[in-house]
Amino acid sequence: MLKRGLTIFTVCLLLCCAGCGQTPDNGDFSSGIVSGDLASGGGATGAASQEDVSSQAGQSGTLSETPSETSSETPSQPDTGNTNGEQSSKQEEQSSSSQAPAPTQGPLKLTFYGSGQGGYEKVGAVGSAPSFARIYYRVSELYEDSTDILHGTVKSTENFDETGVGNTLYQFEITKTYKGDLQPGQTISVMTSGGYVRVSKMIEVFDNEFRFSDLTEAQKQNGVYEDFFMGVPIPEAGEEYVLFLASTKDDDPQPPFPSGIYVEKGTFQARFVKREDGTFSRHVPPYEPEFFKDLDTQETPKQSFTLPELEQEIAACQE
Numbered sequence: 001m002l003k004r005g006l007t008i009f010t011v012c013l014l015l016c017c018a019g020c021g022q023t024p025d026n027g028d029f030s031s032g033i034v035s036g037d038l039a040s041g042g043g044a045t046g047a048a049s050q051e052d053v054s055s056q057a058g059q060s061g062t063l064s065e066t067p068s069e070t071s072s073e074t075p076s077q078p079d080t081g082n083t084n085g086e087q088s089s090k091q092e093e094q095s096s097s098s099q100a101p102a103p104t105q106g107p108l109k110l111t112f113y114g115s116g117q118g119g120y121e122k123v124g125a126v127g128s129a130p131s132f133a134r135i136y137y138r139v140s141e142l143y144e145d146s147t148d149i150l151h152g153t154v155k156s157t158e159n160f161d162e163t164g165v166g167n168t169l170y171q172f173e174i175t176k177t178y179k180g181d182l183q184p185g186q187t188i189s190v191m192t193s194g195g196y197v198r199v200s201k202m203i204e205v206f207d208n209e210f211r212f213s214d215l216t217e218a219q220k221q222n223g224v225y226e227d228f229f230m231g232v233p234i235p236e237a238g239e240e241y242v243l244f245l246a247s248t249k250d251d252d253p254q255p256p257f258p259s260g261i262y263v264e265k266g267t268f269q270a271r272f273v274k275r276e277d278g279t280f281s282r283h284v285p286p287y288e289p290e291f292f293k294d295l296d297t298q299e300t301p302k303q304s305f306t307l308p309e310l311e312q313e314i315a316a317c318q319e
Contacts, residue, residue: 110196110224111158113169113258123199123215123223127231136269137294138301139310142244143317146265148180151307154239155187159195162256164205166197166227169258170235172243178314180247189258190245193267194229230285232268240274242310272310279304 111117136142143149150172157170173187182188199220203209212220235241245262252259264270272280281304285291293300305313 108196108224112196112198113158113160113162118222120196120198120222120224121219122196122226123219125226125228127228132266134266135292136244136266137292139313140317142265142270143179143314145246146179146244146270147247148182148245148262149178149243149314150174150180150182150188150245151176151178151242152240154235154237154241156237157235159197160191161195161197161201162205164197164202166193166195166225166229168192168195168234169261170237172241172262178242178311179318180245189261190243190264191257191261192235192264192271193227194232194234195227196224197227199223199225229267231287232283232285235271242272242280242307244270272305274307275304279306280310281305 108120108122109117110120136145152172152174155171155173157168160167160169169189169191171187172190174182174184176184199212199215200223202225203212203220209220215223244265246265248259248261248263253261268283272282274280282292284303290300292303
C-alpha cells in the first residue's frame with residue numbers, strides 16, 4: 001500500500017511539473033495532463049518536463065523559445081512511463097529542436113473546465129520541451145503498463161488549465177474493451193497534454209502579472225496561449241481511437257484534477273488514431289521523425305495497423 005501511495009503521489013505531482021520545468025527527485029514525468037501508472041502501483045512513473053509558459057510570456061504577446069527560470073511553486077498534475085536514462089537523454093536532445101507555431105490573432109470559441117464556453121483571443125503559442133522517461137516503441141510495451149485498453153470515439157473536449165498549464169480533458173465513449181473492467185457504451189474522462197491556457201489563469205496560479213506587461217488589460221482577461229505539445233494535434237470530437245490508459249479509480253488525483261479521470265500512458269504515445277485510409281497509428285512529432293526508432297535495435301517497429309491487426313497485437317499480449 002505504501003508503494004502504491006508513493007506512486008500515486010508522484011503521478012499527481014507531475015502533470016503540473018510538466019508545465020513549470022521542474023522534475024521530481026525520482027525523475028518521473030502526460031500533457032501532459034499527463035499519464036501515469038495510477039492503478040497498478042508497480043514500477044516507477046514516467047517524467048517529462050515542459051518549459052514554463054508563464055515565465056516566457058509578456059514579450060509583445062508572444063512567448064520566447066529560450067528556456068527561462070521556472071516557478072518554484074506550482075500545483076500538481078498526473079503523467080506516464082517508466083524511467084530509462086538512455087531513452088530520456090535521447091528525448092532531451094531531440095526536444096531542443098522543437099519550435100512553437102507562429103502566434104495568430106482572432107476570436108476563438110473555447111470551452112474551459114469549470115467555466116463553460118467563451119470567446120478568447122489567441123495572443124501567442126508555446127512549444128513544450130518534454131523529456132520522456134520512457135518511449136513506448138511497441139504495442140506490447142504499452143499493454144504491459146496500461147490498466148485499460150479501449151476502442152471508441154471522442155464525444156467532446158474541454159481545456160483544462162487549472163494548474164496554469166495547457167491540458168485537454170476529453171469524454172471518450174467506449175466501443176470495445178481489450179483490457180480492464182470498463183464496458184462498451186460507457187463514457188470516461190481522459191486527460192492529456194496540450195491545449196489552451198488562459199493568461200488570467202497563469203497570472204492566478206503563478207502570481208506573475210508582471211510578465212504580461214505588454215498585454216492590454218482585455219488580453220489579460222480574454223487572452224489565451226496555445227500550449228503546443230511537441231506539435232501533436234489536440235484531441236477533437238468525432239475522432240476514433242484505440243487508447244492505452246492508466247486508471248485513477250483506486251487513488252484519485254488531488255484537486256484541482258477531477259475525480260476518476262484516466263490518463264494516457266506516455267501522453268500521445270498511448271493514442272492510436274484512425275486515419276482517412278482506415279488504419280490506426282500514433283502521431284509522430286513533426287520535429288522528431290524518428291521518435292519511435294528503437295535505440296537498441298536501431299529499427300522503427302511497425303506503427304500503422306488496420307483495426308484487426310492492432311487487435312491481433314493486443315491479443316498476442318494476453319497469451
